[in-house]
Amino acid sequence: MIQALRGTRDILPEEIGYWQLIEDTVREILGRAVYQEIRAPIFEQTALFERGIGEATDVVGKEMYTFNSKGGNKSITLRPEGTAGVVRAYIENKLHAQGGVQRLWYTGPMFRYERPQAGRQRQFHQVGLELLGCAAPRGDAEVIALAIDILQALGLKDLKLDINSVGNQEDRTKYRQVLVDYLEPYKNDLDEDSKDRLTRSPLRILDSKDTKTQEIAQNAPKIIDSLSPESKKHFDIVLQLLTDLNIEYQINHCLVRGLDYYTHTAFEIKSNDLGAQATVCGGGRYDGLVKELGGPETQAVGWAIGMERLVILLQKLSSNPINTPDLYLVSRGEAAEAQSLLLAQQLRQTGLAVELDLSGSAFGKQFKRGNRSGAVACLVLGDAEAENNTVNLKWLASGEQQAIAQKDLLAMTEELKTKIIKLKGFD
RNA sequence: GCGGGCGUAGCCAAGUGGUUAAGGCAGUGGUUUGUGGUACCACCAUUCGCGGGUUCAACUCCCGUCGUCCGCCCCA
Numbered sequence: 001m002i003q004a005l006r007g008t009r010d011i012l013p014e015e016i017g018y019w020q021l022i023e024d025t026v027r028e029i030l031g032r033a034v035y036q037e038i039r040a041p042i043f044e045q046t047a048l049f050e051r052g053i054g055e056a057t058d059v060v061g062k063e064m065y066t067f068n069s070k071g072g073n074k075s076i077t078l079r080p081e082g083t084a085g086v087v088r089a090y091i092e093n094k095l096h097a098q099g100g101v102q103r104l105w106y107t108g109p110m111f112r113y114e115r116p117q118a119g120r121q122r123q124f125h126q127v128g129l130e131l132l133g134c135a136a137p138r139g140d141a142e143v144i145a146l147a148i149d150i151l152q153a154l155g156l157k158d159l160k161l162d163i164n165s166v167g168n169q170e171d172r173t174k175y176r177q178v179l180v181d182y183l184e185p186y187k188n189d190l191d192e193d194s195k196d197r198l199t200r201s202p203l204r205i206l207d208s209k210d211t212k213t214q215e216i217a218q219n220a221p222k223i224i225d226s227l228s229p230e231s232k233k234h235f236d237i238v239l240q241l242l243t244d245l246n247i248e249y250q251i252n253h254c255l256v257r258g259l260d261y262y263t264h265t266a267f268e269i270k271s272n273d274l275g276a277q278a279t280v281c282g283g284g285r286y287d288g289l290v291k292e293l294g295g296p297e298t299q300a301v302g303w304a305i306g307m308e309r310l311v312i313l314l315q316k317l318s319s320n321p322i323n324t325p326d327l328y329l330v331s332r333g334e335a336a337e338a339q340s341l342l343l344a345q346q347l348r349q350t351g352l353a354v355e356l357d358l359s360g361s362a363f364g365k366q367f368k369r370g371n372r373s374g375a376v377a378c379l380v381l382g383d384a385e386a387e388n389n390t391v392n393l394k395w396l397a398s399g400e401q402q403a404i405a406q407k408d409l410l411a412m413t414e415e416l417k418t419k420i421i422k423l424k425g426f427d
Numbered sequence: 428g429c430g431g432g433c434g435u436a437g438c439c440a441a442g443u444g445g446u447u448a449a450g451g452c453a454g455u456g457g458u459u460u461g462u463g464g465u466a467c468c469a470c471c472a473u474u475c476g477c478g479g480g481u482u483c484a485a486c487u488c489c490c491g492u493c494g495u496c497c498g499c500c501c502c503a
Contacts, residue, residue: 057501081502112501275497281503305503362460366463372463394462
């Protein structure tokens with residue numbers, strides 16, 4: 001048997017309601033803030049990610065699905081994240097020429113070659129947002145506020161917002177040296193991975209999970225003390241705006257994100273219910289990326305939410321919103337079966353959800369299925385009804401039923417809908 | 428790439444060396460051939476992920492392999 005590849009999976013109907021709920025919520029909330037959806041390709045030239053994300057990062061170094069294009073010598077990569085592609089599209093389509101800011105969002109699959117574990121897949125899905133052409137701290141705060149809005153609208157609580165500033169390029173270079181000077185004496189107490197990072201990317205030592213390393217990192221000089229006055233001011237304003245918005249946060253001096261393009265604000269929204277992969281939403285400012293990829297100097301800020309992780313959280317909160325029929329249409333006999341589809345279609349066109357039993361089995365069996373389908377009423381179409389173009393409408397809760405002409409039924413669908421809404425007990 | 432747990436029906440599982448592999452849910456048929464939700468009855472794994480080995484005897488022990496889950500690394 002051919003199975004789905006490791007790290008990929010099918011999202012089945014029993015789960016799809018959560019996905020649709022997330023997508024609907026995102027569309028609504030971002031729509032109100034007048035963000036526009038953008039759809040970029042799922043594969044791009046490898047160089048885009050190498051330059052955008054950074055050659056030294058793990059994502060580029062060991063996690064990309066890269067292959068050669070058929071017949072060509074072009075190296076192609078399945079996107080491991082969304083920002084690089086959106087920025088490429090922004091530059092290529094000269095969206096910057098429209099002046100002002102561009103507010104964009106996207107959703108879709110991403111690909112990273114990693115060992116699957118809780119909340120991590122090789123093909124996974126993100127919804128992300130990019131605010132391009134805005135240097136102001138208000139941009140950082142708007143973007144964070146929207147992420148919180150989405151998560152709250154979905155009913156999630158107990159989420160924590162961690163925030164930090166990694167400053168601009170010079171701030172980081174300066175801090176890097178300060179940090180290395182501090183860590184050097186403790187070199188032998190660090191875990192193996194962190195020893196390696198001491199030269200490659202010392203900032204990442206800060207968020208090591210090794211307890212010994214964490215203790216050392218706790219007392220390390222803080223990056224915000226190395227920030228230039230302008231960088232510090234930017235960060236302070238962002239924090240003040242969050243406070244004004246009534247958004248709780250905590251400064252996490254050890255928060256440094258893994259992609260090279262981040263500058264200034266970096267943040268993560270985490271949950272305790274996700275196992276080792278606690279981050280539901282991660283993002284920050286990336287003022288240098290557009291220029292790095294060949295566009296004009298453009299400041300920007302954005303985030304990405306991991307859909308799988310969000311679905312895991314939603315599953316703990318509520319049951320899957322399921323698409324159930326309003327009416328279940330039961331039919332038996334040649335003429336009745338012939339009429340049944342037409343009647344179902346006519347009813348569907350009025351806005352009712354009608355499930356048609358196609359089995360042709362005994363009425364008893366069809367009713368049993370109708371009962372389980374979640375419908376509030378069955379429509380019964382047998383030989384007698386077919387003969388005089390009527391149908392039996394049977395309310396399942398009360399058991400009462402009435403014969404009614406098919407055309408009369410079609411004329412009273414509005415009435416039916418209000419009754420069904422009442423019986424279903426929700427919209 | 429490294430470390431650990433687990434693979435018995437569509438799902439949840441019991442069985443841990445000895446003739447026919449519990450049970451529950453779901454499904455199908457029936458009691459009820461034009462009326463459901465309850466109840467009762469019947470059917471539903473020649474086989475325990477796969478391959479090899481040990482043994483008179485393997486779902487059970489051993490080796491390998493594949494899959495899956497959890498963790499490290501990294502990230503959403």
